[in-house]
Amino acid sequence: MSLRSQMLKGILEGCILSIIHHQPAYGYEISVILQEYGLENISEGSIYPILLRLQREHLIIGEMRKSESGPKRKYYQLTEDGHEALREFFLQWEAIKNPVDNIVHQGGYDV
Amino acid sequence: MNAKTLIDLNNKKRPLLNEANLAYYENMLIYIRSASNKSEEQTEELLLELLEHLLQAQSEGKNAIDIFGSNPKAYCDELIQELPKEKQKPRLLFVAQISFQTIGFLSLIYGVIGLTKYYFFQIGTVVTSFYPATTFVILVCYLIILFLFIKTVFWWLKQSTFAGRQTNKWIEFIQAWLGVSVFISLFVVIMRLTPKFGPVMQIPTVLLIGFSLILYLIAYLIKRKGQ
Known part of the structure; x- marks a missing residue:
C-alpha cells in the first residue's frame, strides 16, 4: 500500500473514532458526516474496511439495533480502548497539523 | 442476531436494488461469502450493512460504483482481509x-x-x-x-x-x-x-x-x- 493511502487511512480512522465518540452511528451515517465536513473525495465504501479493523482491534463495537427510520442497522460505539485510541490520535494530530500546514505553505505551495 | 436471520433479511431486501446495482452487489456477496473460515455472523452483518448502504444511496440516485469503486474485487479482498476468523x-x-x-x-x-x-x-x-x-x-x-x-x-x-x-x-x-x-x-x-x-x-x-x-x-x- 502506498504511503499516501496509509496516511489517509490513519486519518480516516481518527475521524471515524471522533464521529462515533460524538454519538453512536451506523455506516451510512458516518459516511454522510464525513462528506458534510468536506471529505467528499473519499469513496463511501472505504469506511467499511476501517470499521472492520477497528472492531477487530476492539476499539469499537457494533450492535444490530432498530433505527428510528425502521430497518435494523449496525450501530457502532467506542469501547474503553477506543476512547484511549481517540485520545492518542487527537494528541498526535494536534502536534502535527500546524507544523505540517506551515511547512507546506512555506514551501510556497498554495492553491 | 444469528447468521440465518441476517441471511433471510438480506434475501428479503436484495430485490429492492435496481438491476445494475443488484448485479454488482450479488457478485460481491458471492465473493465475500465464499471466503473460507471467516466468521459467518460477522460476514452476514457486513453484507447486510453494505446492502443497506447501497439501498440508501440508490434512493439518492447514486450507484454501486460510486459507493464501492470500480474495482469490486480489490475492495472485497480488502474487506475479507479485515473480517475476523470463524471460531x-x-x-x-x-x-x-x-x-x-x-x-x-x-x-x-x-x-x-x-x-x-x-x-x-x-x-x-x-x-x-x-x-x-x-x-x-x-x-x-x-x-x-x-x-x-x-x-x-x-x-x-x-x-x-x-x-x-x-x-x-x-x-x-x-x-x-x-x-x-x-x-x-x-x-x-x-x-x-x-x-x-x-x-x-x-x-x-x-x-x-x-x-x-x-x-x-x-x-x-x-x-x-x-x-
Whole structure:
C-alpha cells in the first residue's frame, strides 16, 4: 500500500473514532458526516474496511439495533480502548497539523 | 442476531436494488461469502450493512460504483482481509453435523436397498454382513472427499466471480458436470478398491435404518446447538 493511502487511512480512522465518540452511528451515517465536513473525495465504501479493523482491534463495537427510520442497522460505539485510541490520535494530530500546514505553505505551495 | 436471520433479511431486501446495482452487489456477496473460515455472523452483518448502504444511496440516485469503486474485487479482498476468523467451535460443529448426516444417509440407503431387495425381489437375506474395519476406512475417505468437494466448490465460485469474461453457460455446465462425475467416480472407486480386512460382522438390515435415524437425530441436535 502506498504511503499516501496509509496516511489517509490513519486519518480516516481518527475521524471515524471522533464521529462515533460524538454519538453512536451506523455506516451510512458516518459516511454522510464525513462528506458534510468536506471529505467528499473519499469513496463511501472505504469506511467499511476501517470499521472492520477497528472492531477487530476492539476499539469499537457494533450492535444490530432498530433505527428510528425502521430497518435494523449496525450501530457502532467506542469501547474503553477506543476512547484511549481517540485520545492518542487527537494528541498526535494536534502536534502535527500546524507544523505540517506551515511547512507546506512555506514551501510556497498554495492553491 | 444469528447468521440465518441476517441471511433471510438480506434475501428479503436484495430485490429492492435496481438491476445494475443488484448485479454488482450479488457478485460481491458471492465473493465475500465464499471466503473460507471467516466468521459467518460477522460476514452476514457486513453484507447486510453494505446492502443497506447501497439501498440508501440508490434512493439518492447514486450507484454501486460510486459507493464501492470500480474495482469490486480489490475492495472485497480488502474487506475479507479485515473480517475476523470463524471460531473453532462453530467450524467443528459444522464438520460434525455434515459427517453424521452423510453417514446417516449412506446407512439409510443401504438399509432401504437391502430390505427392498429381500422383500420385493427375494434377493439376499434380512441380514447385512460387513467388515467394520473396511467400512470405517471407506467412511473416512468419503468424508475427506466430501470436504474437499465443498472446498473446491467454494474456490470455484470465488475465482469465477470477478473473472470479467463473459461466462458461457454451456462451458460452466460442462465444467460442473465433469466435476461432479469425478467426485462420484471417486466414491465408487474407493468402495471397490478398499481391501476387505478384519472380522466380519452381521446385523439385521433393519438396524441400519434405525442407526441412520439416530445419526440424523444427532446431526439435528448439533445443528440446533450451533444456532
